[in-house]
Amino acid sequence: MQENDIHNAVNELMDQSPDSDSQQIVIEQFEQDNSPVELALLLESLPLTARLETWSQISDSIKVAVLVEMRSDASEAIIGTLDEQHLLAMFTGIEADTLLELQDVLPDHLIEDVLARMDEEQKQRYSIAQQFEDDEVGHWCDHQPLVVPAKTKIKVMTRLLRRSIPAYGNVVFLVDNRGNWQGAVRFNKLFGADPLLRVSELVEEDFPTLNAKDDIYIAADKVAQSEESALPVITDGGLLIGRLDMGLAYRLQSERAESQIMATAGLDENEDLFSTVRKSTKNRAIWLGVNLLTAFLASWFIGLFEATLQQVVALAVLMPIVASMGGVAGSQTLTLIVRGLALGQISRANLKPLLTKEVKVGALNGVLWALVIGIITGYWFSSIMLGLVIGLAIVANIISAALAGIFVPVVLEKFKIDPALSGSVILTTVTDITGFVVFLGLGTLLLL
Structure with missing residues (x-):
């Protein structure tokens, strides 16, 4: 197109x-x-x-x-x-x-x-x-795979193939007389084989399968990674009910990617470009309300240091820098973790080394940019101590952002909440509050 x-x-x-x-x-x-x-x-x-x-x-x-x-x-x-x-x-x-x-x-x-x-x-x-x-592959699978009884003769099977081959078809699925999964046979094995043999004698018993209760998006990833054009969908009892082919798997992966992009702004991927004003307002008002609550929470923490801000006005000028650096660093980690969760790459076993690696990255970046920002701030306001305060706050906030970037999506995933939808709002709140409290707290201790 x-x-x-x-x-x-x-x-x-x-x-x-x-x-x-x-x-x-x-x-x-x-x-x-x-x-x-x-x-x-x-x-x-x-x-x-x-x-x-x-x-x-x-x-x-x-x-x-x-x-x-x-x-x-x-x-x-x-x-x-x-x-x-x-x-x-x-x-x-x-x-x-x-x-x-x-x-x-x-x-x-x-x-x-x-x-x-x-x-x-x-x-x-x-x-x-x-x-x-609705989110299980058994609900959406194609119910028209090429299926024959395992006792079918090869000569009968080849006649069937001459009549029609389904899209994304390079194997025939075998079942018993109750429709239970028996394995698969590739088309290329049928040609040249003894026509009087049964197709079951050419079966690949270890052919990959999908459980009908598998999450639809996880199943799509399995198809994409299997190097097969389609995988059979089987119930817990062994009944073959259909297949998930590469075409549908690709569409599902595209759908999930679009959904995650829209979710980062609190929007539903099904929202119409020309939805009614009332409906669009309702959909977006909820998310704006959530953001407002987090903004008030951050403002409340800032209000705790009102006396400090009145005496050291430079702190108010520099606060956005601290919040921005933590927000960007946290978003980088959050994006990486959300992708890892979506691909099934993150588990309890590898969470600790991943945490260690991200904290080290945060510490190195924190020290690097703390030096840069500290020197610029000290020169700008003619105060070495102010440069030290913001430098320490930058280090602390970037490290805390790395920690939040890992734990926020992992915890949300545990509670069956889409981290792509809520993760960025929670992360921003954490980094803002941490940055403001550390920055203004150090300012209170070292500058007053």
């Missing part, structure tokens, strides 16, 4: 009058040249009124596919404008996987009506998926 295509299409659609022939031509051309993914991005780039006008001109045959690719806030805004009859006509005949993608934005009664019109196979797939939580 070329980003300029969306940019140009948005400009053309916004510049033209609604329902004009030229607008319809733009939409038809864009639809012809792009996939549902790009169409979803185009719709999300338009204000709600223009979005609904564009939606009405998109071909009915791809509307469901476009909704699947849209963020939930954006798709919900469109679905909310459609009447029940229109919705039922649009969703009748969809597959279980599509319904799973959209179930959070569809009314419950509509889901029941759509399910009632599904064939038994699709109903069963939906039912199996509902046995798992």
Whole structure:
């Protein structure tokens, strides 16, 4: 996809009058040249009124596919404008996987009506998926892998392969007569083998697998690291229920990366670019409130040293330097640890050496920049003692920032709180308070 295509299409659609022939031509051309993914991005780039006008001109045959690719806030805004009859006509005949993608934005009664019109196979797939939580791989896996009984003859298997090979398929999964996992056979082993043998005689029993209750993002990482195009998803009882392929794994990893970027600002990745003012205000007000509380906490600690600040005004001038250095140093460590937690690289066994390493880095950086800042401050205010005070405060704050950068995300992870969402706010509060207390405390002891 070329980003300029969306940019140009948005400009053309916004510049033209609604329902004009030229607008319809733009939409038809864009639809012809792009996939549902790009169409979803185009719709999300338009204000709600223009979005609904564009939606009405998109071909009915791809509307469901476009909704699947849209963020939930954006798709919900469109679905909310459609009447029940229109919705039922649009969703009748969809597959279980599509319904799973959209179930959070569809009314419950509509889901029941759509399910009632599904064939038994699709109903069963939906039912199996509902046995798992939204964050478990069993809920989202592809239920159409290439599966055959282990006793199948190779000549039968090769005939099946000539008919069709699923995307991301280079192995066939084997099951027993109850559907339990038996292993996998690579396609290249089938060709040239005795056609009268059973495929089970070529099985790779140690083929990597996923547990249906695995976290979906951890499972995606396992697929990416496995060097396989897809991994089977198996229940605790050994039942093969589907697979997670490389294509979906890549999309999940991209989704997680976007989620973490948005979370650092306290935003939900599903928030629509053109959400209503009320909804956007509500989403952001909560996070602003949390930041306000932490700011008041830091200000309260500063207020404890009001008398010191009144007598040594230079301390107030230099306070932002102390807070800034600690904040940056802590953010560097925090980012490193959050990434390590996401990749499963951090455990109780390696936490101590990691802590030792980060404290040493903090101490060396602290001493280095304490000398630089201390010398500049001493010269600026003609006070060696003031330079010493800020130098000691810088060392202490950068070391404490390193400690907080490790412990804050680890503790949040223990309490099942996303460290990418809350870590930066807590870290900033810790480094601000530590820096102010040490700096102003030393100022009180050494300068008054």
